[in-house]
Amino acid sequence: MFGFNKVFTKKLAAALLIGSISLLTACGTGGAGSGSSTSRKADANGMYRVKSGDTLVLIARANGVDYTDIMRWNNLTNPNLIEVGWRLRVRPNASVASTTNTANTSGGVARTRVNTNSDRDFGVNPNTSNNINWGWPTAGAVLVKYDGSASKGLVFDGVAGDPVFSVADGQVTYAGNSLRGYGNMVVVKHSETWSTVYANNSALQVKVGDDVRKGQTIARMGDTDAQRVQLYFETRLNAKPVDPLKVLPARVP
Structure with a gap:
């Protein structure tokens, strides 16, 4: 997908x-x-x-x-x-507050x-990663890259059942399939500002609250809510998607 x-x-x-x-x-x-x-x-x-x-x-x-x-x-x-x-x-x-409009007479909240x-309370330079030791979520080839509009992350190729790895140490904050279009999905929080998303999996191997290590298998690649077997992956800084290729280390050919 x-x-x-x-x-x-x-x-x-x-x-x-x-x-x-x-x-x-x-x-x-x-x-x-x-x-x-x-x-x-x-x-x-x-x-x-x-x-x-x-x-x-x-x-x-x-x-x-x-x-x-x-x-x-x-x-x-x-x-x-x-x-x-x-x-x-x-x-x-x-x-x-000095630039705030007063509420209207109907009782509406002032904008x-x-x-x-x-x-901004916790602005972080998008080019930094809080000294997190990043890795890659799969060995599969990148099919679709981040462009900030049509694609908010990366789409990886693979075979059903391929392992999906946590890209860094962290804690699982979501593991389920309640979001249509993402299928079986895992979200891992790596710091107060950084988190990663792993979607369209066939099976999840972690649950909310689990501590995970970099390189640990957290799911198996699949095609839930997708048209083919793939991994949809996002890196998020303060909940905002950023280009994973600017965060993850250079890939060894």
């Missing part, structure tokens, strides 16, 4: 929000009334640390802002990709003009 295009990604994100489907265990599945809004309030600096069961929608409602504002302040591109432990800006800081660069 090569169709990881913009339209699919936007429809996927919208469907997940409406259905409260969690991609990572950190996202949770609670609706608008789930949990205590007080527990999701920002601290004195307008920051909030993500806890298990949180979603951007719930965090936003607890702080009287729109979830799209939180996405913009923290340079997020997918509202369903947040992880436990992340520290997010959920209220505008002083410099941002904020934001300087993304100054408000």
